[in-house]
Amino acid sequence: MIIDCHGHYTTEPKALREFRKQQVDAVADASRQPSKNSLRISDDEIRESIEGAQLRLQSERGTDITISAPRASGMGHHIGDAAMGLTWARVCNELIHRVTTLFPRNFVGVCQLPQVPGISPVNCLGELERCITEFGFVGCNLNPDPSGGHWNSPPLTDRWWYPLYEKLEELQAAAMIHVSASCNPNFHATGAHYLNADTTAFMQLLQSDLFRDFPKLRLIIPHGGGAVPFHWGRYRGLAMALNRPPLPELMGDNLYFDTCVYHMPGVELMAKVVPIDNILFASEMIGAVPGIDPETGHHFDDTRRYVDALAISAEDKYKIFEGNARRAFPRLADRLPNSRTVA
């Protein structure tokens, strides 16, 4: 079984975008905010948006199931107030729930949190719990910078975030550290902000004892861990200089990188330096990096090809494609057939 642990519903029906536009246009006037019930999307529209897109690509590329969240750049935590953000998160999460209900063999859900800059993440616990317990989701996306590029929240290792980690542990849910759109003109979203957030989060975790406080917490840093594998020697040296544990010990069962790295040399480097037990297969299709690589004739984000081509054992490939995802997302066990017992 091949589990793609990082997908976003980027082919969402147009009505969802229109709903969001109404929200944003009325950001200054709560009385003009659209009601959640005003959004109408039929099952057929959802089927249509998935069948010719994610479902076709799963089939063409031979992957089985995608752990799918709302569009990352669409979360937009920096726009609007808490009420508007909660409505938006609920709308997006309910849509993912419908996708996973219509295609239960192809999608498992991960939710968007109603984060608001400056407001304690306690405000996210209700929606998180609803998505995990009522919708059967296996985790959430956690935005380390809800300001959208101004980085004025406390680091992820600050007690500010602890209520969220307590709830994640309690629910056995995982969190992917994933920023949203950037409203800072310095940072292109997919070309800088995403990768910077990944790098930043790793270094915060390296400096802290977060996983001592939360031994069952599971965090995923997407996009291959940002700059980290390329600078693995730097981080090994920094860990030594700061009297921190070696990186594999630091990552343990708690911290994972995904394979959203869109060329063979990058994926090769990753498999060479990062512990295999901490790598999760993922593609972030559709959309982060569209297009066909003229050097290979295949889509940049067809990451299965890179992992297939790695000179590693079948056991290690099993871990990357399936075994590690089952460890990172404990609740997957309830959603998936037991295709193989993990060794």
Place this chain on the structure above:
Amino acid sequence: MIIDCHGHYTTEPKALREFRKQQVDAVADASRQPSKNSLRISDDEIRESIEGAQLRLQSERGTDITISAPRASGMGHHIGDAAMGLTWARVCNELIHRVTTLFPRNFVGVCQLPQVPGISPVNCLGELERCITEFGFVGCNLNPDPSGGHWNSPPLTDRWWYPLYEKLEELQAAAMIHVSASCNPNFHATGAHYLNADTTAFMQLLQSDLFRDFPKLRLIIPHGGGAVPFHWGRYRGLAMALNRPPLPELMGDNLYFDTCVYHMPGVELMAKVVPIDNILFASEMIGAVPGIDPETGHHFDDTRRYVDALAISAEDKYKIFEGNARRAFPRLADRLPNSRTVA
């Protein structure tokens, strides 16, 4: 000849740090600011600070000359006002000038700019010109985020910065894009802020036509280009999606990455994907990542070993060690013996 294009004077005499401490302690009271002339450092103190450190390592590692700047984390552009920043830049640059005068065969200077958040970089032109024309420096460090982690200046490709680029072209001086310390608790300096700035700068340049406006501008992105080589496929795909030129064409003679990547797999990746013509040998010794790699028994920052071990031609090694640096820093020609004509 082996040119290390990225060094900082991190073994500076204690008196310099004390001077800075006086400045910072008096940040709220201009009348208590120390005068530039109050700083006393003897030639012997400078010799001592260099001989047992950079000079010994140059000799042990077999490198010839280091392009050296003031301590990057010490620039601290976010602290104090323009007058204090100018004094600090002048003090630091004059000290580098003394180093290059005492050890003319071992060091070439690069200056610190008196940047101030929110103040036009026009205020830097005088000090830049002084360092290039009077001191024989070959370039400057340019901080893309003088706020120290709040990222509230315009992107590097904004016209805000153009007066600086005009002066750099006029002087045939290069700029290394290098942030200073971080005052944002989200960003560890060497573990996040530095690499994020590198990644951010590359994406800004990818999105813009800066080098069409400044065809003779030479910029260096240090630390191996941040996350970029690891995500080379992502950037190739983004360039296509944004209708930008292929990355080698974008970099041309204008943009270079250095080899401050502290493990063999990273340097190998870099040499595999980044055009060899755009890679400059560098180590950032002493200090960015101290210590000996237990996996190799050698210092993490002994980057010559990695380049030596690359499976590339002697011609390509020449380019990385010397030839490219002569292109990136045109003024080096006046400072160096003509060890070899570039092919």
